[in-house]
Amino acid sequence: MAHLLRGLTADGGVRVIAADTTDLVADAVSRHDTSPTAGAALGRTLTGALLLSHVLLGHHRDRVTIRVQGDGPLGGIIADAGLDGTARGYVANPSADLPLRDDGKLDVGGAVGPGGTIEVTRSHAPYGEPFSSSVDLVSGEIAEDVAGFLARSEQIASAVMLGVYFENGAVHTAGGIVVQAMPDVQPAALDLLEANVKAFGAVTDGLRRGSLLESMHEVAWGMDLQILTDEALPLSFACRCSDEKALASLAYFTPEERRNMIAEDGGAETVCHWCGTKRWLEPEAILRLDEVPEVRCPDCGTLWYRDAGNVMTREGERCSCGRPVVLPS
Ligand SMILES: [Zn+2]
Ligand SMILES: [Zn+2]
Secondary structure: OOEEEEEEEOOOOEEEEEEEOHHHHHHHHHHHOOOHHHHHHHHHHHHHHHHHHHHHOOOOOOEEEEEEEEOOOOOOEEEEEEOOOEEEEEEOOOOOOOOOOOOOOOOHHHHHOOOEEEEEEEEOOOOOOOEEEEEEOOOOOOHHHHHHHHHHHHOOOEEEEEEEEEEOOEEEEEEEEEEEEOOOOOHHHHHHHHHHHHHHOOHHHHHHHOOHHHHHHHHOOOOOEEEOOOOOEEOEEOOOOOHHHHHHHHHHOOHHHHHHHHHHHOOEEEEOOOOOOEEEEOHHHHHHHHHOOEEEOOOOOOEEEEOOOOOOOOOOOEOOOOOEOOOOO
């Protein structure tokens, strides 16, 4: 079972957050049927989001979303996670792949970037506006990019390790560790930490040598790490999609287009892009969408307003066809 642990050195100078996400990443890779390179990029981003939620969030209903928008063939990765231990995510081009690097490792940096940005959004549901901040990618390898975000956007000094190790085309080990320097950290502790991180090596190597707990103690060697989590926090891939939301997504089609779906296919299949869940919608459910009053662009048919609340365009904005939006009062 994927799980997360948190620890703090005895002097309070260094925080260690660590996750074994093997099962969760294997689940994501199979849901989205990714290539190994895309799976590694997605797995690192999902693990990064789960770890970041413990750095940035305070409330168990808050969420953190990482958007990596690189100019490489993967075409963007999104992962969303919270303190409840759930995460979900996807990659725009899950079948994109690159040859292995000269050192035999997956070329995640090449598939993601190297140019582009990492954006992190904190949402405080159900109250408050989401807060986003973005910085340029460092390498597209994800871990360095998350560390770069923490340094430049949050002024948090950290070491971030994220990894997904494939064997025979399947996820064998996945996980990550964030080591966060607290404001009152001693300079000598930072030197020791740097040496420890270097000696520790890749996080998936650590997790194949020993347990998550052992990896944490290796990283914080000589610093008397105290584990703060009484029990490991379970982690899982979980989406918030539903039959109702799937049906609502068809509201973007015109009533005529929806009737064509019924005539041609006998219903409609929706796929949740977050989790890959496919849903079959019966004609009776699709026709019920017609009962909700809506306003469409007289020129191009774009949905402007729908009574059920899932909309879109505001008075004074312009429609995608250029016509100014006017909603009936
Ligand atoms: Zn879903
Ligand atoms: Zn229009």
